[in-house]
Each structure stands twice: as C-alpha cells, then as structure tokens.
Amino acid sequence: MRERILALQSEPPAVAGGPSDALNGPPANAGGSDRSPGGGTKYWRSLEELADAPEFREFVEREYPQQAEEWNDPFERRTFLKLMGASLALAGLSGCAFQPPEKIVPYVTQPEGTPGKSLFFATASSLGGIATPLLARSNEGRPTKVEGNPDHPNSRNSDPQDRGSSATDIFAQASILSLYDPDRSQTTMFREVARPWTTFVGEIRTALDEQRPKQGAGLRFLTETITSPSIAAQLKGILAEFPQAKWHQYEPVNNDNARAGAVAAFGQPVNTVYDFSKADRILSLDADFLAAHPGTLKYARDFAARRRITEGKHEMSRLYVIETTPTTTGAAADHHWAVKPSELVKAASAIAVRVGVSGVSGESSTSGLEAVARDLQQHKGTSIVIAGREAPPAVHAVAHTINAALGNVGKTVLYTDPIEANPVDQRQSLQELVKDIDGGRVEMLVMVGGNPVYNTPADLKLDKDRLFRTKLRVHLSQYKDETSELCHWHIPETHYLEAWSDTRSFDGTVTIVQPLIEPLYQNKSAHELLAVFTPKYDQKPYEIIREYWKGQGQTAGAGRATAGVQPTPAPAATPSADFESWWRQCVHDGFVANTALAAKTVSPSAGGTSQDAGRMPALPAGGSGGTFEIVFRTDPTIYDGRFANNGWLQELPKPLTKITWDNAALISPNTAKQLGITKTIGEKGGDIHVDTLKITHQGRTIGEPVPTWITPGQPDDVVTLHLGYGRRRAGRVGNDHGFSAYEIRTSDSPWSASGVQVEKGVEQHLLAVTQLHFNMEDRDFSKEDRDILRSQTLEEYLHHGADYHQTHVPREDETLYDPKQYDYKEQGMGYAWGMAIDLNNCVGCNACTIACQSENNIPVVGKEQVVRSREMHWIRVDTYFKGDDPAAPEATNFMPVPCMHCENAPCEPVCPVHATVHSAEGLNDMVYNRCVGTKYCSNNCPYKVRRFNFLLYQDWETPTYQLMRNPDVSVRSRGVMEKCTYCVQRIQGAKIQSELEGRKVRDGEIVTACQAVCPTEAIVFGDVNDPNSKVSKLKAEQRNYGLLADLNTKPRTTYLSALRNPNPEIKEV
Incomplete structure (x- = not known):
C-alpha cells in the first residue's frame, strides 16, 4: 500500500503539508540530533523494533492488523456480550431522567427546557480525598460528559486574562461510564438478600440503643481519607454522642x-x-x-x-x-x-x-x-x-x-495545615482497629466506602476470620465487592453525580459536589448513612450540606476540627437572604471562595532535625534469601483497583508499556536476561505470550503466576508491581484480570522493600499489548532522513534554527494535484480547520483518549479483540524511546496521533462509494450510511488512524443504552469505518451560534474534546485561515512539521518538535 500511496501522491519528502505557510510553517529543525544521514541514534517504540527482530519485521510487512476472522468466534456470544452489557451499561435503569428536587444551578445561563441544548453544572469528583473541579454536561437531564471547571482557583494561573483550564484526568473522564454501569449495586442488602432501607435504619437504631450505655465502646467507623468538612462534622457529632467510639481511616494510597x-x-x-x-x-x-x-x-x-x-x-x-x-x-x-x-x-x-x-x-x-x-x-x-x-x-x-x-x-x-479533616497515620490507625477487633472490643464495624477486605496490607488483612469476630458489619460501596460479601448489611453508594456533598482540592479550597441526576437505583450517600447514627436519621444530603454551611463562616477553617480536638464554635449564622445569595453563588461557581488554606511558617529546626532525617531507615527489609527489591505503584489506568469494572480504563493502554486488561511485573532487560525471561509475539501483533515469575516477600507468595514485561529504563534487580488487579467481585468487566499485588504488600513496606525472592515460573501468560499496533515505520527511515518524532536540545534549536534539519518540500509545480482544488478562503464560510500538537508539552497522560471516547460514543471491544488489533480509539498516544541501549534510553517522548485530515487524503480516492469525503472547510468526513466496509481507506492510510467495526460493538436493542451517549454524535454499527472528526459536532454548534449572533466563529470558541482535557495545553485547534489564531501562529513556528508529509498528504494536523534542556556539565560527563 505504500507504493500505492506514492503513486497517488507524487513527489518525495516534505516536512509539512498544506497549501500555505500559515498551515505548514517552515521546516522543523528537530531531527538533526536524533539521526545522522548515515544512521546512528534513533527512536523506537518497542524492544523488537530496536533489535529489528524478525517478529517485528513480519508484523510490519502485513502493514495493517489482521483482517476480520470468522464471525462466529467462540468469544462473541459469551465474553463479548457480557462485556458490552457492562460497558455501555444502561439496561434496567428507572427514573433516570428525573432531576433531584433540590435546586441545582447551571454554570451558565441557558434557555431552560430547550430540546437539544446542553446545560453545564459545576461539580467535583474526589480521589484520595482530593477534589477535581468539574463542569458536567447534561442533555435532557442526563449527564453525558465532564470537563474541568475553568473558574476554579486550581484551574487558573496568575494571568488575569487567562480564563483557566478545563483539564481533567482519565479517572474523571471515565466516571461517566461508572455512573451508568449496570453492575453497580442497586439495593440495600442483608446477607445478600434485598431489604428495605427502613429495615436497615431500624436495626441500626436498635444497635445504637445497646451502645448508648457503653458510650459507644463497641462502635468503630472505618473510612477512606476524609477532607469533606460536612462529613467530618457528622462524624464529630457522632463521636460527641458516643465518646468511646472511634473513627479510623485507611486507604491503600495515602499520605x-x-x-x-x-x-x-x-x-x-x-x-x-x-x-x-x-x-x-x-x-x-x-x-x-x-x-x-x-x-x-x-x-x-x-x-x-x-x-x-x-x-x-x-x-x-x-x-x-x-x-x-x-x-x-x-x-x-x-x-x-x-x-x-x-x-x-x-x-x-x-x-x-x-x-x-x-x-x-x-x-x-x-x-x-x-x-x-x-x-x-x-x-x-x-x-x-x-x-x-x-x-x-x-x-x-x-x-x-x-x-x-x-x-x-x-x-x-x-x-x-493538612487538608485532611483528621490527619492521622493511616497505617497506625488500621493497626489500632485490627488490635481492637482481635481483642474482641469491636461489636459494630461501619465501613464507609473503600474495599478493605481486598486492599488492606497482608499483615493487617481484614479477612473473613478477622471480620467475623464482630457482631454487626455495615459496608457502603458502589459495588457488591469483596468487602460487602463479608458484611451483614451492604448499602449501595451513590455516584458523585447523584448526591450533594463537599470536599477540598489539593490546596484546601472547598469544592461543592452538585448532583445532576436523581440516584438511578436505591443508592445512599455517605451523608445519609452517617445521618442514621444521629437524631436526624432521615436527613437528606442537600439538607445536611446547607445546614452545615449555613452555620459556618466563609473561611478556610470551616470544618477543620479533627477527631481529637474540640471544634471551634461556628460563627453566627448569616441572615437568610444573604445566605441564599451566597449559597447560590457557591453552587454556581462550584467552590467556596477564599477557602484555600493559608500558608504557614515552619522550619527544619522547629521540631525535627536534619540529623533525624538522615538516620531514618532507607528501606524496610523483606526477608532472608532474596536479592531483589520490589516497588509497588498504583496502576496508571485503574488506580488502586476501584476502577477495575470500568471498560474504558481497562482498555486504555498504559503510557509506558501499552499493556491493556492486565498488570505485569516490570523488569529491566538485564534482569530479564539474568532470569532467562522471554516473550513470544503472535501473528496478530497484540497477542504477546510472556514468561511468568513466582514472587515471595516476607514469606508470602502471590497466588497467581506473575507475567513479566521487559521495560526500558527500569533499574536492574528491581521488580515493579502495580496494584488494583486480581479482583474477584469487581463486576463483569473487572473480574479475573491480572494478579493481586496486595497479597504480598505489608504495612511496613507499602511502597518498596528489599530481600524479595524472585523465581522464573513454568508457564506463559497472554498479554494484550498495543505497542506494535498501527506502526507507521515500514521503511528504514534513518536512510531517508524521515523522522516520525522529532526532538532536539534547546541549545541546538537556538543556534541552528530552521536550517538544522532540512527536508524537501514539494512545490505546487511538482505535483499532479490541482493546488487550488481546496481553496478554503473561497469555499463555504471561509474556515479552514487545523490542529497543532506540541510534543514538547505532551506528558502521555492519555486523558485525550478517554475524553474522545466519552465525547464520540466509542465502544469497548475487550481483551480478545485488542489482541486482534481491533481497539477503536480515535486518538492514540504512541510512546517512543530514544537511543541504542534498551536498558537506559536517552529520552522518552509521547506522540498523540489523531486523524491528520489530509488535504490530499489517500483514503478518499480509493473509497468506491465515496463514504470518506472532503468538506469545504478541510475536514476529512465520514458518511457512515454510505460505508460498505471495504476497508480500502484503512489500508491506504499511512497514519493508521482509521477504526473498523469488525463486530457489533454497540448495542442497538435496549432504549436505555442511549442515556450515556452523546446525542450529537452518530452511533456506528458493524461493518462501518470510523475515525477522528475534529469533533465536528462542536464545530457545527459554534457555527450555528455565531450565525445567530451575526458574526464569525471566534478563535478559541471551538475546543475539541482532546484539546479541552489536555492538562498541558499541548493540543490547539482553530481556523488556519485566520492569521491571528493561535493554531496559525503555532504552525508558523520553526518547530512545526507534518507527519509523513513527504507523502504529499498535506496533513492539517501538524506537530511541534520536542525540546530538551540538558545541563552541559552532565552532558559532558
């Protein structure tokens, strides 16, 4: 197909594509330091590519991943339908479109009740007690997308002209899928049998009457990290009524x-x-x-x-x-x-x-x-x-x-001051709880969130034998998980988009959690559960939040009382009218102004000493006989395991390894050689069979064989294990994937330990890895002086400028194409849309991939389909390592790759039904109802950005499946090709609004999903016909270049080369 492309285009190498300097910019000077004309240092995506292994060459020769196999694969009827039901998620929901009876406040003024008009509401998600400020989009009363709240203090910088960032992370973006997950717990249960909420309330009130004479001596609360002022106030009130009761905190990722x-x-x-x-x-x-x-x-x-x-x-x-x-x-x-x-x-x-x-x-x-x-x-x-x-x-x-x-x-x-409402050593707090349980002093254990049966340290495990020593166990959680299985009462927890609350951001700013939808099921929030232990046992979250803030001053110290300190008396309540106005403003903005914690003065000589710091132990010992060290880390995609049932996150390739649906032990190339570790690449490219390990720490061994992954840049004799996998009761999507690193994680070595025993196992494990998928290098680019990813040092850029890396740019008279075929200043409304991606700022967070999936109704396909190279992501983030030593790469860079929207698109002329066409504004459009699935366009795309629906990944039969989907984006069916559209629905929305107001679209008014979510603003979109637009200015930069533009595709998506700023002293060393 490469020869076909070259025949379709005309002349050889160009750095950037497009008809004008504003689009292309001068050639970049980014590649000179990475590759000499005779070869030398280069970038590579995998160890096989660096070694030019036969498996890699064989995979590249096929150019495009394996075509569709028989439709009656045994996987389809069982795993696939199960996965799709849980991922697209919405069957059986009732009352979903009801707004809560409390007054929620839209972020901007919109015509109420206008069909098709989206409303945005300020809210927040929380992870580890830290708030992520959000704007949630509501379509006809149902949340469909989240963005960052640009007006939140954490989203702004010192520039008063800056509106703020709408960035979020992958966990916030994927939370929409969790909201509509049908595996979420739906009803209150007693010993796995559904019971009314009123029955639970009655039993708890009776148990409290028994505890009252003992001042709550047998009552214990176990929560995760609490920063919510109102939840802290509720717990303080309970502890005041039951002075002998105790509040413990623990979560596996703590401070x-x-x-x-x-x-x-x-x-x-x-x-x-x-x-x-x-x-x-x-x-x-x-x-x-x-x-x-x-x-x-x-x-x-x-x-x-x-x-x-x-x-x-x-x-x-x-x-x-x-x-x-x-x-x-x-x-x-x-x-x-x-x-x-x-x-x-x-x-x-x-x-x-x-x-x-x-x-x-x-x-x-x-x-x-x-x-x-x-x-x-x-x-x-x-x-x-x-x-x-x-x-x-x-x-x-x-x-x-x-x-x-x-x-x-x-x-x-x-x-x-600490932002936690009760800043304690969580390991010590858990130890005290376990000691009390073992001593028979705990009669009623109330676990508010978390999953301690699964994720507590191996030496403090809240297992069946330990928990069954308590008389009454209550657990609040979104899923009937491993902990709920061992409890008398399981209470289904609300999603953050279903209930009122408050929390704090990393600097202490109080952030309001505003619901957008009434609970889909019979769920209860932490506020409602804690209210059962107070005289106001039927109080609603909205009432609890308002009542708390009505009694607080507008200060940073609100709700700052800790468990061991008497709370500061609240200031007198503000007049009702003033409070209502203030409260509405807080809910509208999404935060309480001026509540960031004040800076304080501390000195290393104030308490501890630097000598004490130097004498602290460097690393806990693991055990005798082991020569390896171990590192525990949260998983980049499913965190500590709480997101295991989220198909979007399970299928998201991890930034550095590109592993999906699994975890693996990361080892260095030298360690792999020492242990005799090998891997086998199957014919599909994504099916990689790896050797396994047996890992023992302090006498404990992981029960499952641990697959290995050889990782560039990993220290020798160090094994890295990611938490969060090995779940038994995560849900249909998350069960039985990977191994549980919690089995050997102990309280004295939560993140690293020495003396670990590592042995090679006897079997291999299948990993679904996307590292070899969609490879664009089918030639020896070092000889052609053709760099996919371009990088140089700051010194080289400043001294050599654009002359440092030159490639041939075809002139108009060197091509058979009509140069005026797409004169975008004359066609349509004069817009020419384009994108610039700054590789210097991309940090590989993958948020753009999940944001695109949420915005554009992109389905999950499952591990077996990823193995077949059939993942559906419209924008991928490729990882490139630089250098000739796989054990110690010189650099690592990330490259987001969406559709290039080529002006001379090689996909267009080969489509026999004109399903892929060019718009008057330069978009490479897909007409889904024309597509007959020939896949010629995909074969002819040099960027490998087109995705084909080999199977019916979407569900068309259940009407409630529409709840999560974006109504502005078509849902594709089996046999249809799809790809990045530059979020054409957002483009059209902005154009309609500008036409109503009698003006042109303003620069920055259209923000694509990937651009909006990017925390580093590496992606910029706009009108390249406007010389003053931000995207035009970036394309005029010397660092701007077009990807594979020597094929004369004239890509509308261009890149700015990456820069490094090394220390000359170290460089000389």
Missing part, C-alpha cells in the same frame, strides 16, 4: 510517608503546595507529579508553561528526575536516573550535602549529582525539590531541608 517526613523535618504534619510556574530548576525524587500526585493537573499545566518555547520566548525550565521505576514524569526529564529504592535516600542525601544542608551525611555512586546540586544552588528561590508520596519518609525529610537551604520556602514551596 503516610509524606506526613512522617514532615514530622521528622518540622515536628508537625504539613501539606506541601508547589508553584511550578516560578520554578526554573526542578528535582523530582521519585515523584510522578505530572500524573500521580495531588494537584497533578495544576502542576502539569504550570510545568508545561515554563517549558513552552515560542519565537519570542527562548528559556525553559530544567527537570532532573531520580526514580525507582519509569514514570511519565521521568519521561519528561532532561536528565533521568534509574536507581534502586535502597539507593534513593543516598542520592537525596548526597545532593543535600552538596547544597549545604548540615547534619546530613550520605554518599552516592550516582554520577552527575554534583552538577545537579550546583545548578540548584545557582537558582535559589526559583527551584523545587519534590518527593513522591511513595518515597520513604527520609526522602521527604531531606527534600524539606534542601528546599529550606535553597530559599525556596515561601516562593516556590508553600506549607499549610
């Missing part, structure tokens, strides 16, 4: 290490807030702050802003990363060190000594740290040293002392 490090450094726990918008130099100590850290959306945006290079801005920040397992933050680093967990404290201490921290001793064999320390010292007050929440407490303490020594505190690093 214990950061808390212990702050106590060691300052003598008190603090919440650390960073300002990356002011940071010129950043040192990350095992902190994945661009993807898995409180405040990650704000941090990623500010970080990217300091790295963004334009024609008038020639300075960018520099990032150093020392980490124990590869992360997306490490991929963005200018300098990266992969170290064992046992070496992390040594490296941090060595830098501390070199920047002048007294009382810390430590030498490290890691080279280049002297240059890092000098660079940090030269940027005092404009640098940041950040430790990850998985890093040992000693690393946190050392990071605090380095920031203090560099004068960063009060500038780029701020300290506040």
